[in-house]
Amino acid sequence: MADALDIDEKAKGWRGSREVWLAAAREAFLESGIDAVKIQPLASRLGLSRTSFYWFFEDRDAVLQALLDDWEDTNTRRMVQASEAFAETIAEAALNVIAVFLPGGGFESRLDLAVRGWAHQSDTVAASVNRADETRLAAMRTMFDRFGFPSGEADVRARTMYLVQIGYISMQVQEDLGLRLKRIPDYVKTFTGQAPTQSELDRFHARVGMV
Template sequence: MTEKTEKTGGWRGSREVWLDAAREAFVTSGLDAVKIQPLATRLNLSRTSFYWFFPDRAALLDAILADWEATNTGSLERATQSYSETIAEAVLNLIGVFLDDGPFETRLDLAVRGWAHQSDDVAARVHAADAARLSAIHDMFARFGYSPGEADVRARTVYLTQIGYISMQVRETMAERLARVPDYVMTFTGQAATESELARFRARHKT
């Protein structure tokens, strides 16, 4: 994590500083690590400064969930709506979200899913997020002429494959992951990506 004190404005810090520290503590050490005093110590701020930005710990935890929804579900939905001339290109846009340099935070997703096992409310938000993500991918396939049933199955194939990567904490080098991309595109869509589509994809991800 970057040094948060560099972002601290004045003696209270900022809402972003507290939220970033809480999210990092949550991802690296679990829910019990998200406590006000340890965060204050970590940030070299007073405990009371926390209350300028959040009324209590519950509000901070809710902010972590809202951030997760905006970051992960939001980035996936935007990818499915990005301009693409073919379904292969659309799927490449989506695959790019999940790469190491993409906006989807896999560690945060894994941590929230673990939290859902402890909280019915969090589980409900995870289920809602999964439904929204699947719906966005389904609509992407439907936009390219796939029938509702086929769009549903292909959406599930794409999404559940990625969630499997996250849940199993698969470790691959970027080269290994990218080598599989053309075959993933074929499997997910039934169509091959063109060389120009793959070249643009690699250029975006600097490979």
């Protein structure tokens, strides 16, 4: 039924949508890198005409910028929101941020890794990555500031916490989720100087789907 609908839509001149073209660009990017994001291959992937692309994007540069904007919205925004989420203690605040990086937490590690790889080919993208890193670090410094840490210490703790998370991504660490969860209380204590309470861990485990 779905296939018949697709054929009918194409017969009527269906051009897709901005979201459909962007999703195809993102999939190609994650699979094969930025050089795979080209208009004709995307059209072939979608089974649409090349000219349909231009209803939604002015040119290839426009879809590349949309990919960057999507990355910012998916990863940077969600991480900043997590750092600003309500927490009674700095340990709970750290757990809020850590949860974002776990499966289902909203932060897309493959996308972050792909954009960082792209940054090696483009000064413009490298500048975007640097800005995003600073935005994320600033949010985490503010999180530590909120709990009364001196500015220098807040900066170092924020950097330690963030760079560990990015290290997991950049090194493509393959770690059993159970083992990672087991390590998290000690990570929190290292990052914040404060061990999470059992009730904080229980809420965290419930949030990430590990009861």
